Amino acid sequence: MLCKIALGNVRRAGKDYLIYLLTLTLAVTVFYAFNTISVQVDVAGVTEQNAGMGETLGGIISGLTIFLGFVMGFLMVYANNFIMKRRKKEFGLYQVLGMSRGQVALIMAMETLFVSAAALVLGILCGLGLSWLMVFFTASIFKTQIADFHFFFSLGAFMITVGCLVAIFIVTLIFNLRVVARAKIIDLMSAGRKNEVVRMRNPWVSAAVCLVGAVAIGVAYARLLHDGLPYDGAPEAMTNFLITTITVVVGTILFFFGLSGFLLKVLQAARGLYWRGLNMVTMRQLAAKVNTVSFSMAMIAMILFLAITSVTAGMSLASVMNETVERGTPVDYSRTLVYFSQETADEMNSISASEDGEGKRYAPATGPVDIIEASANDTVAFDTSKEHAFDLAAIAGKHVQIDAYDSRPRGESMPVVTLNELCDAVHMDLPAGTENSDATSQGLMVVKESNYNEYLRFRGMEPLDLGEDGYTITSDMGATVNDVYNAVLREGVELEISGRTLKPVQDKVNEDASTFINAMFGMNAGTIILPDDLVDSLDLPPYNSYLLLDYADGISTEEGDAFINEYRYYGDVTDGQGQIIGSWGTEATRTESYESVDSMNGLISYLAIYIGFVLVVACAAIVTIQQLSGVADASENYRILSELGTERRDIAHSVLAQQTVFFVFPLALGVAHSCVALSVIVKLVELFGGFSIGGAAAFTAAIFVVAYGGYFFVTYLMSKGIIRDATRIRRSL
Incomplete structure (x- = not known):
């Protein structure tokens, strides 16, 4: 019987559950699709070039999914709050009719289970399609050809997704049971008539607060543009960056805290606009919500800033590496030798004497040494029966050594x-x-x-x-x-x-x-x-020597790379008296450089898109739930307006104006924060190559149009439904 009631409630309250179901379905879709990355790289043929990349990416994404699962869990609690506010009277009626609180709680648990199960089915189906499409995206990032595409299902990704969904379900259920256990019947039955107590603030005070917030944001922008990012980790730089961060956060909160009152004062001064249509009602409702939404709007703006910046900067950084790697890999193989200065040699001798007594002796280099000859001091297959010297000359074709001096x-x-x-x-x-x-x-x-x-x-x-x-x-x-x-x-x-x-x-x-x-x-x-x-x-004094080497004719890239990559023990670089005059620096084949770029591109791109999309969905869902709760609370006011002769269309336009403010203003400030931050990031990353954010910015905008704009559209449609239900009561009386 209780199961039948719960199932009927889900069907009847489908519109109330829409946001909950939509957000949960998107979470399941993204969780599953991104956790199939290890399978995707196999299908895309990445493991043939970069073994272990799938496991690395998969491990990072799995850990990140658990964290994002907690974020989505608390978001679902917030979403469920809207449903509870809409249905408190219904749950109170159940208790009046003789149901125990345990039975009411069981009905709520089954409703949550049904919706979660529906989200799981829909999300996995969408996730399957997305994961198959992402194979081609993966192949494009890692620059591979898909030789054997096939449809797949990842049990591991499914289990991680189900685990996150179960955690979300448990958190939501605990919240629901807590509401039922603490609420009195009289409070549940009168929930529809109880509105939030709000206090209107003086418009002049609000305007002053908004101005102070705007000034604080401007000061934070100026500080960031002047000081830059604390890339060197210096204590003073970190302190300045912390002050800048606190300033922009406080400024953002103050800006939104006083924004509605400021707008109200401006429109009141423009009397012709203020008294037109329902503008007065719209502005009064905006100002009345300042107590409850100013902090959340500020936090949404900051989270959107993180999402925009992470996606744009991450994708742009990947683009930089793609553009620079071709110019940065002129030969099949390169090796660097770093020479000791007098200061370094003295320090090394001091350490050697304290540890080994009469140990190794170090000395500054008097001149460059031949890298190919010095490489023969390396030992391949060290401490085995196949031990032999590393003979670079055996594979060397055309080559050159550049000797750089201090x-x-x-x-x-x-x-x-x-x-x-x-x-x-x-x-x-x-x-x-x-x-x-x-x-x-x-x-x-x-x-x-x-x-x-x-x-x-x-x-x-x-x-x-x-x-x-x-x-x-x-x-x-x-x-x-x-x-x-x-x-x-x-x-x-x-x-x-x-x-x-x-x-x-x-x-x-x-x-x-x-x-x-x-x-x-x-x-x-x-x-x-x-x-x-x-x-x-x-x-x-010599500083570095660089060897640039192409493999000899008749030696393929695979053979040369295998020769270079065979395990070896790095020998000392010595002068004629047995003193060590330098140490080996970086060495890299062309293949390794390209594989490193592909790996970094894949890691950065996936993490940027994954984090950015989830954060955008979280912010959009929070704003949606806020607005739907507000419209539901104000439904009695809309009914009164309708009885006074106001057209339903005008009421809907008033609601649209309010929701536009709450959706667009945090986004606008988040974009402003991102523009300033990205201008600093661009200057820093330009140290290593051309840095363009045009393509990444367009990609980020597409994410926001689909996710953020989609939630805005759904919010308005659902709000129109609530208004229609509220104003229909007048006609039925």
């Missing part, structure tokens, strides 16, 4: 050229993110003209002629750094080095001729090319 002459602390000095010369600010870089503290690296010309010939480019007094600058970083170097070259800035006046021989940085190592991002923050005799006279 710009601080031996025995001196000041570099011959620094980024700071170049910025001052062209009256430009130091690029964000470079304050602690080597180009700032230690100066630009130095490469000899003859060595750089060897590199240019290796790359198939024309060599340079610096003459006696020429120089040029190379860098494969983004615009924020290269704009400085381009200005220096374009304006013909003269450099005084060791008594010689040097002039640039180029008018801009050749980014294609600036990559010294395979990498996803730019790694050459600034290298100055100087005449050989000048470098020799400066007595500069």
Whole structure:
């Protein structure tokens, strides 16, 4: 009997359950589809190129799903609150007719179970379709061809989704039982006549509060634009960023707290507009809700800001890596050797002596060493019967070594050229993110003209002629750094080095001729090319050596990569006296660089879309439930307006205006916050390559149109239904 009543209630109250069902169905759809990522990468053929990526992505998404499941659980409690407010009188009537609270609670539990089961079925069906479509998205991200597409069902993703749904169901059920257990029958029966107590605030006070909030937001914007992001983790920078964050949060709350009163005052001043139609009613209702929705609107604006920023920045960052990886991987294999300075050698000797007594000895490098020869100190298949030296020469085809020198002459602390000095010369600010870089503290690296010309010939480019007094600058970083170097070259800035006046021989940085190592991002923050005799006279210590190597003819990419990737023990780089003068830096094959980019693209793209979509749905659902609750509470007022002769269409327009404010204003402020934050992020990421947010912004806008706009549309349609029901009572009396 109770089951029959519960099932009938669900059918009869279908409109009340629509938002609950829609949000829960979307959650199940997204949870299932994104948790099939490990299967998707298999179907898309990603594991053939990047083994383990599916498990990595799947593990991260699974953990994130559990967190988002808790978020959606509390959201469902909020959504269920609307249903409870609409049906309190009904539940009170059950008790008046003789049902116990336990029976009423059981009916509520079965209703919640039926709706959750329906959401599970609909969500899994939609999730299956979405997961199959996402296979093609996965293939496009990882740049693979789908050789054997087939439909699939992931039991693991299904179990995770069901687990989250069960958790949501339990949380919702506990809330429902708590409401029934605490509520008195008289309160349930009179729920339809009890309205929220609101206190209207002085419009002038509200206007002042709104203005203070707007000023606080402006101050936070100015601070962020001035200070930037605390990318270096310095305590002072973190403190400033915390102050900025608190300022914008408080400002957002104050802005919404005083917004309705401010608008009311403005419209009251425009009497012709204020007294037109139901504008007075609309503004009074907006002002009356300030007690309950100002904080939630502020939080929604901040959450939307996080969603917009995460999706746009994440997708744009993935785009940067796609654009830079091709230029950043000029050869089949690259390897870096980092030389010890006198300070580093002394420190290493001190550590070695304290740990090993007469252990290894370290010394500063007197000059560059041949990387191919030094690589023979590595041991392949170390400590096995197949142990042998790592012979790079066996696979080496065309190759070149670039030797970069520290710009601080031996025995001196000041570099011959620094980024700071170049910025001052062209009256430009130091690029964000470079304050602690080597180009700032230690100066630009130095490469000899003859060595750089060897590199240019290796790359198939024309060599340079610096003459006696020429120089040029190379860098494969983004615009924020290269704009400085381009200005220096374009304006013909003269450099005084060791008594010689040097002039640039180029008018801009050749980014294609600036990559010294395979990498996803730019790694050459600034290298100055100087005449050989000048470098020799400066007595500069070696800093780095870079080996760029293509595999020999007859050795395929797969064979060369297998040779490089075979497990080996890295040997010491020593001088003629057995002293260690350097350590091995990064090494990467072209294949590894592309796979790393694909992996990062997949991880960033999936997390950005996943988090962004769920946050948008959560915000939209919260606003929807708020507005539907408000319309339901005000239904008696709408009935009175209808009895006074107001057209139902005018009432609906008044409700639409109110809902537009509550949907659009948090979104507008969230977009404003995001624009300022993204402008700072763009400058920082431009250090590593071209950064464009156009495509990502369009993608983000599409998410908002579908999710946020869809909820807005559903909210208005349901509100019209509530108004229609309320005004129909007048005609039946």
